[in-house]
Amino acid sequence: MTKPLDIVVIGLSLSSSWGNGHATTFRALIRGLNQQGHRVLFLERDVPWYASQRDLPAPDFCQLEYYSALAELTGKFGGAIQSADAVIIGSYVPEGVAVIDAVAALSPRRLCFYDIDTPVTLAKLDRGEEEYLALEQIPVFDAYFSFSGGEVLTRLERDYHARQAVDLYCSVDAERYYNTGEPQEWDLGYLGTYSPDRQPTLERLLIEPARALPHLRFVVAGPQYPTTIEWPSNVELIDHLPPHDHPSFYSRQRFTLNVTRADMIAAGWSPSVRLFEAAACGTPIISDYWRGLDEVFPDGEAVCIARSGEDVVKALTQMDEQHRKAMSLAAKVRVMQSHTGAARAKQLVSALEGLPERLSQRAPALDTVSA
Structure with a gap:
């Protein structure tokens, strides 16, 4: 490893996982x-x-600061932004287009975008919606880190003129996601915001x-589900479940269900953090x-792909118990090898x-960041 890097991340949220998947993704990566x-x-x-x-x-693994307006972001933290080795702006940041313009004007050494919603972002841009990123801003970034890989990276460079598109899948904190050994409580569960x-x-x-x-037990955990949904009596509902409760939740399921957003299905190569969390918990x-x-996750070996309710x-x-356990072990091995926060951090640093460092006047050394 070369010298330690000073990195500024401007993201949707690190402090709260309520109603978003960004916080857990950022937490694993930054840890x-x-x-x-x-x-x-x-x-x-x-x-x-x-x-x-x-x-x-x-x-306890980074310095977290809050800002209330764009002027405070560039004023109070302008020096840190200018002197950091890299500045990474995330998707869905409030006033994202204005934030990108203001940060770019400060001439950071390296300016990158981390899109934790790549298929959604590209679908929005194709509709002319520039909620947190403008089409013309994509070439401004030295690197466009993408939640999605595969063909999406080619599209980013060819059709959206990204200078360099790099896959940076979400990841799991291997020290915090593990099987708790609790008795199984549900036959199938699902964790996700409505x-x-x-x-x-x-x-x-x-x-x-x-x-x-009806003789089996099911559970759905997540906020914002409408009261109009007619749930069967054998489906238990749990409101928002904070990340520290996720390992226990997964460990009490015989199987867990992964459901993917339509834009991400259309794009492909967009593994959800829930896949990695569940696999880490066995x-x-x-x-x-x-x-x-x-x-x-190869079908039948590390995951069971379902195209219908009958599946x-x-x-x-x-599915017999031996196959069920073998499938969970195969998925866990793959996650521990390639999809932990530590593995993802190495990928980010290497990228x-x-x-190359931008040709701009360097600001004083970054002194607002504590280890």
Whole structure:
């Protein structure tokens, strides 16, 4: 490893995992960076819906600071942004387009974008929606780190003119996600915030099987589900589940279900952090299908792909215990080898070190970041 890097991350949220998948992704990655000696300053917009739901208000693996407006971001933290070895702006940052312009104007040494929502972002841009990233801003970044890999990277460079598109999948903190050894409580569970485009798949792959198998137990955990949904009596509902409860939740399931957003299915090569979390906990996964899934978890070996409710019923009623355990072990081995926060941090640092430093006047040494 070369010298430790000073990295500024401007992201949607690190402090709160409520209603978003960004916090857990950033936590695993930044913990990995911290373990390898790098220093991170995370800047988060102080918004009421996260302020009231913070499950990590004071991380011990980076410096977390809040800003209330764009002027405060560039004024109070402008020096840190200019002197950092790299500045990474995430997707869905409030006033993201203005934030990108303002940060770029400060001429950081390396300016990157981390899109934790790549298929959603590209679909928005194709519709002319520039909620947190403008089409013309993509070439501004020295590197475009993408939640999605495979063909998506080619599209980013060819069609959206990214200088360099690099896959940076989400990851799992291997020290915090493990099987707790608790007795199994549910035959099939699902963890995820309500999403209209995921709900039909959840209906097909969990609710319908629950109706067909009234003697089995099911669970859905996540916020924002409408009260109009008709849940079978054997489906337990749990509101928001903070990350520290995820290992226990996964460990009490005989199988867990992964459901993918429509834009991510269309793009392919977009593994959810829930896949990696469940695998790290040794819970066998039943997942909907998308291109590239086999490259992460081979079907039948490390995951059970379900295209219908009947496939789920078959897995729940016919898969023997030996196959179930072998599938969970194969998935866990793959995650521990390639998809931990430590592994992802090494990938990020390697990519950053390969980027040339911008020709700009350096600011004083970064002194606002503590290890």
